[in-house]
Every structure is written in structure tokens, then in C-alpha cells.
Amino acid sequence: xxxxxxxxxxxxxxxxxxxxxxxxxxxxxxxxxxxxxxxxxxxxxxxxxxxxxxxxxxxxxxxxxxxxxxxxxxxxxxxxxxxxxxxxxxxxxxxxxxxxxxxxxxxxxxxxxxxxxxxxxxxxxxxxxxxxxxxxxxxxxxxxxxxxxxxxxxxxxxxxxxxxxxxxxxxxxxxxxxxxxxxxxxxxxxxxxxx
Numbered sequence: 001x002x003x004x005x006x007x008x009x010x011x012x013x014x015x016x017x018x019x020x021x022x023x024x025x026x027x028x029x030x031x032x033x034x035x036x037x038x039x040x041x042x043x044x045x046x047x048x049x050x051x052x053x054x055x056x057x058x059x060x061x062x063x064x065x066x067x068x069x070x071x072x073x074x075x076x077x078x079x080x081x082x083x084x085x086x087x088x089x090x091x092x093x094x095x096x097x098x099x100x101x102x103x104x105x106x107x108x109x110x111x112x113x114x115x116x117x118x119x120x121x122x123x124x125x126x127x128x129x130x131x132x133x134x135x136x137x138x139x140x141x142x143x144x145x146x147x148x149x150x151x152x153x154x155x156x157x158x159x160x161x162x163x164x165x166x167x168x169x170x171x172x173x174x175x176x177x178x179x180x181x182x183x184x185x186x187x188x189x190x191x192x193x194x195x
Contacts, residue, residue: 009078012026012027012030013074013075013077014073016072016075017069017070017073018069020064020072024061027060027081028057030077031077032053034078034081034154035053035056035057035081035082035085036053037151037152038147038148038151039052039053039056039085039088039089041135041147042086042143042144042147043089044136048092052088052089053085055088056081056085059088060080060084076158076161078154078158079154079158082148082154082158082162083161083162086144086162127190130190131181131190134184135147135181137180137184138180139180141163141173142174142176142177142180143177144162144163144173145159145170145173145174145177146173146174146177146178148162149174150174156170156171156174157170159173159174178194181194
């Protein structure tokens with residue numbers, strides 16, 4: 001039994017297989033936030049994230065133009081797009097021969113008006129900054145797994161596809177990443193939130 005969301009995704013892959021140019025804007029609007037958020041959390045810089053996301057969609061478009069229709073219809077779009085973005089990020093890190101020292105969460109959406117006073121807003125901002133610093137200390141696979149699960153909201157099956165591992169291993173990477181984050185902080189409130 002498929003859900004309505006899965007039906008829409010299947011319809012999109014069918015439309016892409018028929019006419020990439022006509023369906024591609026919908027692909028971008030459907031997945032740009034997930035791709036951008038993923039690379040932002042990994043790169044730590046908004047400018048890099050925007051460039052990487054744009055390049056990922058460019059590469060996706062070029063690939064879709066080359067793929068036969070049968071292959072396009074079989075794509076799982078979100079994991080495929082995030083994999084492209086992840087590979088671009090890895091290439092950027094390799095080229096720069098540096099590991100990101102800080103993963104910024106400052107561009108996360110601000111809380112809606114009326115969702116707490118200035119103290120609450122400041123506490124959330126400080127929490128995002130703390131978590132960003134801790135994420136930067138995780139090994140790449142754990143960091144990626146935690147970001148994909150808890151920031152982007154991917155299912156374990158999608159994370160497994162992106163990481164090229166079994167679903168159980170993806171769950172293990174997320175669990176170990178969270179465990180590592182808890183070990184890195186002395187803030188008991190944050191440790192509870194990471195549980």
C-alpha cells in the first residue's frame with residue numbers, strides 16, 4: 001500500500017521520464033530545502049551550501065537528460081539528490097584539504113512570533129550554536145547520519161541508500177552519532193534532548 005506522498009513522488013518520476021524540462025522545476029521546488037539543509041549542516045556556510053545545492057541540481061538535470069526513461073522512473077529522488085550533493089560536498093572538502101571547523105545552524109528558521117520571549121529565543125540560538133560545534137567534532141559518517149535523520153528528517157531506508165549501507169548500519173551510525181554527541185557535552189539539558 002502506498003501513501004499519497006509516495007504516489008506524488010512516483011508521478012514526478014514518471015513526468016521526469018517523459019519530459020525532464022517540463023517536470024524539473026517541480027523537482028527543484030520539492031527537494032531544494034532538503035538538499036540545501038543537508039549541505040548547510042555539513043559545510044557550515046550558507047554561501048557554500050547555496051553553491052553546492054545549485055550545483056547538485058545542475059548535475060541532476062544533466063544526469064536526467066542522459067538517463068533512459070526506465071532508469072528515471074526507478075529513481076528514489078530524495079536520496080539520489082542528497083547523494084549528489086553529498087558527493088559534491090566531499091569533493092569540495094577534499095579540494096580545500098580542510099575539514100569544516102564549524103557547522104552553523106544560525107540559518108535555521110526562526111521560531112514563529114509568540115513562541116516564547118527573547119530569553120527563549122536566545123536559549124534556542126545558543127543551543128543551535130552548541131550543537132553545531134558538537135556536530136563538527138563527529139566523524140563524517142556519524143555526522144551525516146545524524147543530520148540526515150534529525151535535521152533533514154529522512155527515513156532510515158533513505159539514509160541507508162545515501163550512505164550505501166544496510167538499514168541497520170544506518171541506524172547504528174545515527175545511534176552512535178547521538179551517543180558521541182552526548183559524550184561530548186557536559187550540559188545535562190542537552191544530553192537529555194539528545195537521548
